[in-house]
Amino acid sequence: MKNSGQNYNVTAIGDISARGRVTLHDALGLTGSEISINELPPGASVPFVHAHKRNEEVYIVVQGRGRFYVDGEEFAIAEGSVVRVAPSGARCLAADPHTPLRYICIQTETGSLVQFTENDGVILDSKPTWLQQPGA
Amino acid sequence: MKNSGQNYNVTAIGDISARGRVTLHDALGLTGSEISINELPPGASVPFVHAHKRNEEVYIVVQGRGRFYVDGEEFAIAEGSVVRVAPSGARCLAADPHTPLRYICIQTETGSLVQFTENDGVILDSKPTWLQQPGA
Numbered sequence: 001m002k003n004s005g006q007n008y009n010v011t012a013i014g015d016i017s018a019r020g021r022v023t024l025h026d027a028l029g030l031t032g033s034e035i036s037i038n039e040l041p042p043g044a045s046v047p048f049v050h051a052h053k054r055n056e057e058v059y060i061v062v063q064g065r066g067r068f069y070v071d072g073e074e075f076a077i078a079e080g081s082v083v084r085v086a087p088s089g090a091r092c093l094a095a096d097p098h099t100p101l102r103y104i105c106i107q108t109e110t111g112s113l114v115q116f117t118e119n120d121g122v123i124l125d126s127k128p129t130w131l132q133q134p135g136a
Numbered sequence: 137m138k139n140s141g142q143n144y145n146v147t148a149i150g151d152i153s154a155r156g157r158v159t160l161h162d163a164l165g166l167t168g169s170e171i172s173i174n175e176l177p178p179g180a181s182v183p184f185v186h187a188h189k190r191n192e193e194v195y196i197v198v199q200g201r202g203r204f205y206v207d208g209e210e211f212a213i214a215e216g217s218v219v220r221v222a223p224s225g226a227r228c229l230a231a232d233p234h235t236p237l238r239y240i241c242i243q244t245e246t247g248s249l250v251q252f253t254e255n256d257g258v259i260l261d262s263k264p265t266w267l268q269q270p271g272a
Contacts (some may be wrong), residue, residue, distance in 0.1 A: 007225030008206045013216040024194070025252065028220040032192045032244025033169065034252035035218075045267055049260045054250055056168045058160070060240065062198050069264035070144045080149040082171075084164040089143030092264045104196065104240065107256070108168025112248035114190055116161065116170035120243070124185045128205035128228045131181055 013037055016102065034107040040066070044101075045094035052087040055107040059083045059093065063102035066095045077101075086110070149173055152238065170243040176202070180237075181230035188223040191243040195219045195229065199238035202231045213237075222246070 003010045009028045016022060016039045025034040040046070049069065059068070061081040068077045069092040070085060077083065077093065085091050087110055095101035114120075139146045145164045152158060152175045161170040176182070185205065195204070197217045204213045205228040206221060213219065213229065221227050223246055231237035250256075 005206055005209055005225075007222040008227075009220045010204075010211065010213075011218050013218060016216075023253075024218055024220075025249075028194070028218065030192065030194065030220060030249070031247045032249055033194065033242060034249065035194060035196070035242065037196070045264075047267070049262045049264065049267075050257045051260060053256050053258060055252060055256045056166065058164070058166065058169065058171060060171070060173070067264070067266065068146075070141055072262070073141055074264055075146065077146075080152075082147050082149060082160055082164065084145045084160075084166060086143040089141075090260050090262050091144075092267070094264070094266050106169060106171065106242055107249075107252050108244050109248045109250050111167045112245045113161075113166070113168055113170065113243075114245055116191060116243050117159075120189050120191045121186045122189060124187055124226050126185045126208070126226050128181075128185065128203070128210055128230070130203065130230050131183070131185075131228070 017100065032108060032112070036105045038103050038105060040095040040101045042095055042099055043097045046092050049090050049092045051090050054109055055087055056110045057085045058106045059085070060104045061101065062104060064095060064099040066093055066101040068093045153236065168244065168248070172241045174239050174241060176231040176237045178231055178235055179233045182228050185226050185228045187226050190245055191223055192246045193221045194242045195221070196240045197237065198240060200231060200235040202229055202237040204229045
C-alpha cells in the first residue's frame with residue numbers, strides 16, 4: 001500500500017491497547033491539529049490535571065466508560081461521549097475500574113476555523129472506479 | 137448529567153449506525169474544527185468526489201473496511217487507518233460490500249496550529265477526587 005501522495009498521507013494506528021497512545025501530527029504532517037488516540041487501562045487515570053495556553057481540545061470516547069473532570073466538576077463518560085474543553089479548563093479523565101477507556105483527543109488553535117463543509121467544500125466531476133457507470 | 141460548564145460542553149453521539157452522520161461544530165460550539173462522525177452502510181460510498189478551499193481533513197477509521205480515493209489513486213482502509221488530505225486533494229471513500237465503515241472526519245484551517253502538547257499544555261496542581269490521596 002502506497003502511504004503518501006502529493007495531497008495525502010496515510011498511517012495505521014496499530015494495536016493501541018498495547019501502545020497506550022499514538023500521536024498523529026508528526027506522523028501525518030498535520031498543520032491544523034494535533035490528534036492523539038489514547039487508551040487508558042481499566043482503573044487508570046491521566047496522572048495530572050492540565051489546561052492549555054491557546055488550544056481547544058475535543059475528546060471523543062470510542063470505547064469503554066470512565067469519568068471526566070473539568071474545573072472541579074466530574075461527570076461520567078462512555079462510548080459516544082464527546083467533550084469540548086476551552087483552553088483554560090482544568091481537565092483530567094480516567095477509565096472505570098473494569099473497562100479500558102479508548103478516546104481520541106483533538107487539539108486545535110482556538111478561533112482558527114474560518115469556514116467548513118458547504119462553505120469550504122467543492123464538489124468535483126472526477127469519480128473513483130466504484131462510482132463509474134459501466135460504459136460511461 | 138450536566139452537559140456544559142464555563143469551560144466545556146458535552147454531547148453524546150447516540151446510535152450512529154441509525155443516523156449515518158453526526159456533526160459536532162454546532163452541537164459543541166467548536167471554534168477550531170468541524171468534526172463529523174460518519175457511518176457508511178455495507179457497499180455504500182460518499183456519492184461524490186470533493187476538495188476544499190482552505191481546510192485540511194483527517195479521516196480516522198474506527199470500524200470496518202473500505203476504499204479511499206485521492207487524485208485518481210485508490211487504496212484500502214480499515215480500522216486504525218488515518219488519512220490526511222490537503223485542501224486541493226480530490227477525495228472520496230466507500231465501505232466494503234460486506235461491512236459498514238465508521239469514521240471520524242476532522243476539518244481544520246490549513247496551517248493554523250501554532251503549538252501543541254508540551255508547548256501548549258500547562259500542568260496544574262488541582263486533582264479530581266480519584267487522584268486525591270486519603271488524608272491529603
